[in-house]
Amino acid sequence: MPRVVVDVMLKPEILDPQGTAILGALPRLGFDEVTAVRQGKHFELEVTEPVDEGRLRQLADILLANSVIEEFTLRVLP
Amino acid sequence: MPRVVVDVMLKPEILDPQGTAILGALPRLGFDEVTAVRQGKHFELEVTEPVDEGRLRQLADILLANSVIEEFTLRVLP
Amino acid sequence: MRVGVVTFPGSLDDRDAQRAVRLAGGEPVALWHGDEDLRRVDAVVLPGGFSYGDYLRCGAIARFAPVMRTVIERAAQGLPVLGICNGFQILCESHLLPGALTRNAHLHFRNRDQRLRVENVSTAWTSGLQRDAEIVVPVKNGEGCFVAAPDVLDRLEGEGRVVVRYADGNPNGSVRDIAGICNANGNVVGLMPHPEHAVETLTGPSTDGLGFFTSLLTATVS
């Protein structure tokens, strides 16, 4: 069954408190090489064939991502 | 600056209430083609060179994912 | 008896836990997350709250606080440790207790007066309670759904390490209605409900929570 992956991230100009908190914890753990962290959501969908990518984008747009503050990327896995 | 992407998902045997709730909402919105949804986390890190993938996997393992319930994939972006 | 209460950035019920210790007759000692020194305490409470905003996962970042290095070390030597709500989450993240706490099955934060059944009265924190007693203690969490692998659950049950179980309705979808568990030695206990909010009739639904704190004090005295 085809799989679709949607990654949802806050728009770059929007504050990401989660990423900031993780970044703050890293030096204590000795991971100084990380200079920025952003956290988003990752969705994996199973869909029936045929895959209509346009419809799925619409789905991501209205349900998975909040277009006021987030943006998404969508990939259909082979 | 090199970027690293980590996707964290609940292990398949762990219940995913968020994915289930999304799946439940889909028929109402007319998206019958989706048969399963799972929701996880997506991290984007910026790291300094040289990238030591082993160390980053360790970071994902002890901090970004909780190995009791989650598993992760890690990709260094070109 | 000196009972330490750790404050992490984002801890909320730290003062409440201190009050409960005081009402039980103990001496509350404030411990700071950034300090490895446990200030000669005889027991430690990891209080409720949103340490580090509960970002990433509840308790995931607090686990790496300097104070936890000592708590983990001393817990292995038998120091009584009680993790309440966020404290329970920190104990699981630290692997002092098995399993994990995940998003509530109904996806909401839920605060209600919850009936619990006490199933293990041989831990450091429950020795003064009655076995099979039903008590009422508030729950309030968004990520209190306890999960663990089936073999882990069977072992917990087999060894009698389920300390409290939800009775009369499960507020968050925890497997087998588990509300709190302990380690093999019974010195480390974690639970989602808040006994520190059930210590005065005026401000809580009961005074049933006081027993957790008095258990510790009387057990150590005798």
Add this chain to the structure above:
Amino acid sequence: MIDSVQHAEATPDHPQPYSELGLKSEEYHRIRDILGRRPTSSELAMYSVMWSEHCSYKSSKVHLRQFGDLPHSEALLVGIGENAGVVDIGEGYAVTFKIESHNHPSYVEPYQGAATGVGGIVRDILTMGARPVAVMDPLRFGRADAPDTQRVLPAVVAGIGGYGNCLGLPNIGGEVVFDDGYLGNPLVNALCVGVMRHEDIRLAKASGAGNQVILFGARTGGDGIGGVSVLASETFAADGPAKRPSVQVGDPFTEKVLIECCLEIFAEDLVVGIQDLGGAGLSCATTELSSAGSGGMHVVLDRVPLRDETLAPEEILMSESQERMCAVVRPSDVDRFMAVCAKWEVTATVIGDVNESGRLTIDWRDERIVAVPPRTVAHDGPVYERPMARPLDLDDLHADDPGRLPRPSTPEELRALLLRMVASPNLCDKTWVTEQYDRYVQGNTVLAQPEDAGVVRVDESTGLGVALATDGNGRYSRLDPYAGAQLALAEAYRNVATTGAWPLAVTDCLNFGSPEDPEVMWQFAEAVRGLADGCRVLGLPVTGGNVSFYNQTADTAINPTPIIGVLGVITDVARRTPMAFGGRPDEVLLILGETGQDFGGSEWAWSEHHHLGGRPPPVDLDRERALADVMVGAAEEQLLSAAHDLSDGGLAQALVECCLRGDVGANVHVTDDPFVALFAESAGRVLVGVPAQRVTRFTELCAEHGVPAAELGTVTPGRPELTVVGQFAVPLAELRAAYSATLPALFGPKPEKR
């Protein structure tokens, strides 16, 4: 190219986009007159946002003055004009409380809008030097089953809980009301209350030349800027900054740490003045601080820690990034101040200093971009006497009396009506909402929702505490805004007194349509006049509040919705009166006050007939005062085992709530017309439960104050049923099922977007 003061002087004719920024041409010219030149783009940004309706109160000021003219109150330590008013509650304690709106942001992005609404009001309270101890959330939504309500309500509730719970603030009360008019215009009002010792009061002023100005908390980002990007993109034509979001995202964790950090700073007495950054961000904080203090301040804007390096100076000045504070600190205290911030891992930066120049000057990249008399920005904005007109439809509304509506005529119909009423969205159980809020944290919550008022213990050793209630009824106010405001005041006042606390002070949030509509302006003026007159009768000061205009869709304004918050003091919280029946098996039930044919604007008329007309119930504030005397006196003498104020849905609703809360049945007699007795919404009434042997003393007390008291019946322990003798009986289980099912059925567990 930086639009410096020098550049502005050299290019007087440079066209400026003042109207895009919401300034009228006269306002723009007034700025030019004040400065004697055209404003720089940064100055224009500051004036435009500080002279906006939201920040300058330009349409409401002339009316709000009436609150300042109320007779002096001994309890008032700090009055209107500061971030929040401060009230003396005795034993050296003071409390500060205020209500604010975050309506429009909560429509655009409900989770973040509501969350940052809580964040903002909490910082106002913190700024006064107080530890925030509780929050409340009066909410209004469109029709409960409307699709947009499905979008807005769950996310608003999650946002309020998400932010407030994470701060460790118990939520002790609020309102959830549905009405078609709020579709597209939800109201999200938030109240916060804080406690301090008298000596800890802090004010927002920058005094003492040489003192340092420190910005601390979150880094400044591009959020909440909206329209000002016009300016920035004009200035930075070539490499213009991206379009900025007008949505603000909150970080409650940062705010929690900021609270603890500030309280430690206050405890060590390290600030001379302090101001939170809310609407208009740094523009507001710097101009208000300097205008209220020594008069001058110099700021080096390059020092502001940024989250986004591409921000233009105009945007930095305007940014409404959350979780930031600005303090004025003596040079000798700066190191210690920084050490406390470091302990809490709070970013803190000296961005300037105080002087006596009478000007606020701001530099950017070594050029002077702002040089203004701060008062002209912060306090001397335009003031309008907007035209007012009594709504043309008001006479028709008044004539449309609910007396003509069909009423239930048999006991069966009454019983069915009761079950429908308690299940209606406005009267049903609100647990689905309130269980998403932490009411236990801090361990001092003595009463919380659904009780009449929230009661919080202030001092553990003496039991001193405060009680708070908020109320508002848009339908009453639509029919008569003067009476509507007084009815809201009376209800909040009565709610506080019902718990046994003595009412001390008032805050308000005035939610209205567009002030440019003369009918709306008339409603506003009437409501303010009603509130001011009401406070005069009750002897209460208005300590502060908020005005929210432009709550309308196209030409249709919301029902005028003044939300009134009343704060009371109770000397020992152990003597509070709870609402649950059955605390005593021999409990006798009495109703205080008088019941009339009051159905104008009632819940019955609305939910059964979708009818709004006639007159709202008459309000008699002298009687309310006498009633409060009885309720507080009875609590002091410990005469009552239960008390519940009668309001929406009348006696029927109150009986159901008291029985279900205590899980005990009751047997009541009603005289005359049972429909009127059960469902009328006459003001000034309370339902009480009195242990049998105290009834005589209690009725004596009522007589002393001239408050009518009539026996209704008794509780029926062992028989879980509400019985209206001669009419009907309903098992509590049936009532509970009807009462509790509504919101879960409408909003069930569904994912909210964050």
